[in-house]
Amino acid sequence: MSQESGVRSQESEIRNPKSEIRNPKSEIRNPKSAKHSIIGASPHRIEGRAKVTGAATYVDDLQFGPNLLCGALKRSPIPHGIIKSIDVSRARALPGVRVVVTGQDFPGFTGLYLKDRRIFALDRVRFVGEPVAAVAADSPEIAAQALELIDVDYEPLPGVFDPEFGASPEAPLVHPDLGQYECVPFIFPQPGTNISNWFKVRKGDMAQGWAEADLVYEHRYRVPHVQHVPLETHVCVAQQDVNGKITLWSSSQSPFAQRNLIAQALHINHSKLRVITPYVGGGFGSKAGVSMEGAAVGLAMHAKGRPVKLRMTREEEFYTTFVRQGLVAHVKMGMTQDGRITAMENRFYWDGGASTEYGVNITRAAGYSGTGPYFVPNIHVDSYCVYTNHPIGGPMRGFGMAEMHFGIEQHIDQMAHQLGLDPVQVRLKNCLKEGDETLTGMIMHPTGLSECIRKAAEAICWDEPQTLPSGPHKTRGKGLACMWKAPAMPPNPGSSATIRLSEDGAATVSIGGVDLGQGALTVMAQLAAEGLGIKIEDVRVNTVDTDYSPYEWQTVASRLTWSMGNAVLMAADDARTKILRTVADAWGEDIDDLDIIEGQVVSYKTEEAIPLRDMVIYGLQRPDGTWTGGPVVGEGRFMPEYVTPLDPETGQGPRAVVHFTTGAQAVEVEVDTETGELQVLKIASAFDVGHAINPEMVKAQMEGGAVQGMSTALLEQLILDQGIPRNPNFTDYRIATAVDAPLATENIIVEVPQDDGPFGARGVGEHPMVPTAPAIANAVYHAVGMRLDSMPITSQKVWEGLAKHTS
Amino acid sequence: MNHTIHFKVNGERYDLSVPGHHTLLQVLREQLVLTGTKNGCEAGECGACAVLMNGEPVNSCMVLAAEADGAEIVTIEGLAHDSQLDPLQDAFIEAGAIQCGFCTPGVLVNARALLNRNSDPSEPEIREALVGNLCRCTGYIRIIEAVKMAARAGKEVAG
Numbered sequence: 002m003s004q005e006s007g008v009r010s011q012e013s014e015i016r017n018p019k020s021e022i023r024n025p026k027s028e029i030r031n032p033k034s035a036k037h038s039i040i041g042a043s044p045h046r047i048e049g050r051a052k053v054t055g056a057a058t059y060v061d062d063l064q065f066g067p068n069l070l071c072g073a074l075k076r077s078p079i080p081h082g083i084i085k086s087i088d089v090s091r092a093r094a095l096p097g098v099r100v101v102v103t104g105q106d107f108p109g110f111t112g113l114y115l116k117d118r119r120i121f122a123l124d125r126v127r128f129v130g131e132p133v134a135a136v137a138a139d140s141p142e143i144a145a146q147a148l149e150l151i152d153v154d155y156e157p158l159p160g161v162f163d164p165e166f167g168a169s170p171e172a173p174l175v176h177p178d179l180g181q182y183e184c185v186p187f188i189f190p191q192p193g194t195n196i197s198n199w200f201k202v203r204k205g206d207m208a209q210g211w212a213e214a215d216l217v218y219e220h221r222y223r224v225p226h227v228q229h230v231p232l233e234t235h236v237c238v239a240q241q242d243v244n245g246k247i248t249l250w251s252s253s254q255s256p257f258a259q260r261n262l263i264a265q266a267l268h269i270n271h272s273k274l275r276v277i278t279p280y281v282g283g284g285f286g287s288k289a290g291v292s293m294e295g296a297a298v299g300l301a302m303h304a305k306g307r308p309v310k311l312r313m314t315r316e317e318e319f320y321t322t323f324v325r326q327g328l329v330a331h332v333k334m335g336m337t338q339d340g341r342i343t344a345m346e347n348r349f350y351w352d353g354g355a356s357t358e359y360g361v362n363i364t365r366a367a368g369y370s371g372t373g374p375y376f377v378p379n380i381h382v383d384s385y386c387v388y389t390n391h392p393i394g395g396p397m398r399g400f401g402m403a404e405m406h407f408g409i410e411q412h413i414d415q416m417a418h419q420l421g422l423d424p425v426q427v428r429l430k431n432c433l434k435e436g437d438e439t440l441t442g443m444i445m446h447p448t449g450l451s452e453c454i455r456k457a458a459e460a461i462c463w464d465e466p467q468t469l470p471s472g473p474h475k476t477r478g479k480g481l482a483c484m485w486k487a488p489a490m491p492p493n494p495g496s497s498a499t500i501r502l503s504e505d506g507a508a509t510v511s512i513g514g515v516d517l518g519q520g521a522l523t524v525m526a527q528l529a530a531e532g533l534g535i536k537i538e539d540v541r542v543n544t545v546d547t548d549y550s551p552y553e554w555q556t557v558a559s560r561l562t563w564s565m566g567n568a569v570l571m572a573a574d575d576a577r578t579k580i581l582r583t584v585a586d587a588w589g590e591d592i593d594d595l596d597i598i599e600g601q602v603v604s605y606k607t608e609e610a611i612p613l614r615d616m617v618i619y620g621l622q623r624p625d626g627t628w629t630g631g632p633v634v635g636e637g638r639f640m641p642e643y644v645t646p647l648d649p650e651t652g653q654g655p656r657a658v659v660h661f662t663t664g665a666q667a668v669e670v671e672v673d674t675e676t677g678e679l680q681v682l683k684i685a686s687a688f689d690v691g692h693a694i695n696p697e698m699v700k701a702q703m704e705g706g707a708v709q710g711m712s713t714a715l716l717e718q719l720i721l722d723q724g725i726p727r728n729p730n731f732t733d734y735r736i737a738t739a740v741d742a743p744l745a746t747e748n749i750i751v752e753v754p755q756d757d758g759p760f761g762a763r764g765v766g767e768h769p770m771v772p773t774a775p776a777i778a779n780a781v782y783h784a785v786g787m788r789l790d791s792m793p794i795t796s797q798k799v800w801e802g803l804a805k806h807t808s
Numbered sequence: 809m810n811h812t813i814h815f816k817v818n819g820e821r822y823d824l825s826v827p828g829h830h831t832l833l834q835v836l837r838e839q840l841v842l843t844g845t846k847n848g849c850e851a852g853e854c855g856a857c858a859v860l861m862n863g864e865p866v867n868s869c870m871v872l873a874a875e876a877d878g879a880e881i882v883t884i885e886g887l888a889h890d891s892q893l894d895p896l897q898d899a900f901i902e903a904g905a906i907q908c909g910f911c912t913p914g915v916l917v918n919a920r921a922l923l924n925r926n927s928d929p930s931e932p933e934i935r936e937a938l939v940g941n942l943c944r945c946t947g948y949i950r951i952i953e954a955v956k957m958a959a960r961a962g963k964e965v966a967g
Contacts, residue, residue, distance in 0.1 A: 045902070046904070049900075049901040049906055050901065051909075052912050053893065053901060053906065053916060054844070054884065054888055055883065056844065230942075231944060232910040233848070282910030283908040283910060285944065315848070315849040315853075518908030518945045520907070697904050701907065701946065701950060705945050730853065731851070732853060737948075738941075739935040739938040739941070739951070739952065742952075746949055
């Protein structure tokens, strides 16, 4: 093997010595060191009772009294054009209208990675639905009337509605000022084009890779825009007090990022903005960063102290906050007769939409993950983020991985079939193992990917003959796909936590991360209980208020269990140490002889014990009558310190990401060959979660993710016709219902510990929807011998394909 | 124009003046501050606003408040009795059938209506009964399991 071809692990070929010293500073919590067994148990969700009784409070449930103003946004009806004039005088004159604002009032730029977005369009509109003005009125009826009275004069411009065309020199420019936008150092805009990020991987020798291959196959795959569809639409309330301080109640995954980005955009100090997030009714990425919240804050700044609510209608939710980016993927792969991948050349054209402030990082993630979870010696990847006049692409569960794996996982399947090889064996042969070099030159950490593939395959009886179909004209098939995904984020996203003890010996955990359904509150309660030595019933976890909660970057990237979990565990350790020091001091003992068990400090030496409630606030009296200790507050923080930059020309660097969660899904489908209808019989999921803190919640993530993946695979597409959304409602944009859900699921936990995760844990929230669509596509191929290279795989497409096949 | 309506909500009598264009959902949430009933689409398509009206499940966003005159309404807040949860509520916690919780009230109300008319539903009957309740988090499997659990618990109590 040539020097350039990268390092293969011992299991495959060569062991890399570097893998031993990957992360010397990490503090490893041995999974076996869990003392009191709440780790790995599955306590019920701590907010379960509130959620089944209707008592759980979401933003729209908060009461602001009759003073509350109703906000509404005037939106562009055209996909691309110059704003020649805006006349708001008639709207302002309408009785009951209290505030009208436009882009002139807030000209600043905003954005998470690339500042290419304004709260309101200023001189140009770039997608249908872009806000150009906002009103706040006494009632929703008056607000709606006021929007009608705002006159906007547009000069339409030619639009960009396809990312490949958008990347070409012929395309009109969506952002002529791209070169002047501020951006983070790991994003590479191409001024004078529509390409707002170009991530490249260049590794090995492509000519050699193709020469070694016995089969070279190239194909193009398409993934349309889809919407996250949280059941709770985006909603927020903003209010300014007499000191000028603004409070924003927001249904958000990112209270701290909202504070940061909105403060910057409006040129106010961070301490003048407070973001409160109660329960959140689903997010799936759409409520990360900022989308419509800046408009509410802008209105509140002119509302003379009255609170202003902005709530998206279901139609607005479909295309004005975030959508998942569309993708056109060119995949080219070389394989030897015995199934070894020799080379990959992949080009991804991402339909980023009218702003790519967040989306640029999705395209980066697709770049550094661009081979899928395989060892490939010769690699050429280009991932282009392309501006179009489509809705704004943002983060969605999977962050580019579901889209990218749709092509790669079908491609590898197709080549295996062409070579007469078993697709599962081909995956096992090529999948990344510990010590392998990834496409960016990072050494793969211990991973259970092979085990995931084997277990998922086993769960659908991969090696056994197909079960009999349920009727005539029906045929069954099995398919498997695997995946990897790293938390995609800046190199230094921080988490912090505090734990306070109260007079009753109970603990209050404060965090800045959000439970949007994934179970973060419960998992943090488990970690705090374990770290402190108290019962989970005695732990409370607060929802977020940026004035009182410690900092958290964002609830994204499946990072909370890992990152915030570390912070909570450190806070628990800190509180525990303070408690033990106090007792050691009062009792004249060594701290090492003391422990906390079920809420009592016990001495292994004297067998004395004292309940926490007797000492965590007032401290303890020493034998001489003086006092020691005081109110116990523990604090913890975590930030990865080892991620390195990558070379902009080759994408190479020692450590691209913190870690990869890997996994596989295997599905069995039944196709009705007369109607094209498709029934998913079973989805088996296996993911390497490092260590499952709450196994039932891990399985619930796998199951929910698989069905969301299935829904996007079979049903979902936001139809954009020259930029105009044609199906922004639940009748025309169907998502899976109870009737569509698979007949069976199996959720398999694989545990290869993460060296710097709490008790070895790593995240799994997003991953389960990544391999579902290609696994279903592979099963359809197995059933009827037909490749469907574009999502969604509708019964119409299957029927048309079969009709063509047989004619 | 306002209408005066007299109705019972969760066993309590109310006499309210409601705008003619306001829906039952708006009146429950805004006038009575029974915010457990959720607004997910205002088009009768997602089921988050389901309540029982004279024992039948309805999407309260599709019912004008004036139409509820004389009706008996049960919302999610009326499912538990005193602090005793409905067996469905217990089962949803037990089975892990909740994630974000936003669809949960509507699902529970609809599931209660199902068990009221059929104490021992088959799995296809459960799926069919819940087809109007969209859930984006759970994938439905645990919801279906919870309804089965509650039906079993109901049978044990009855038997």
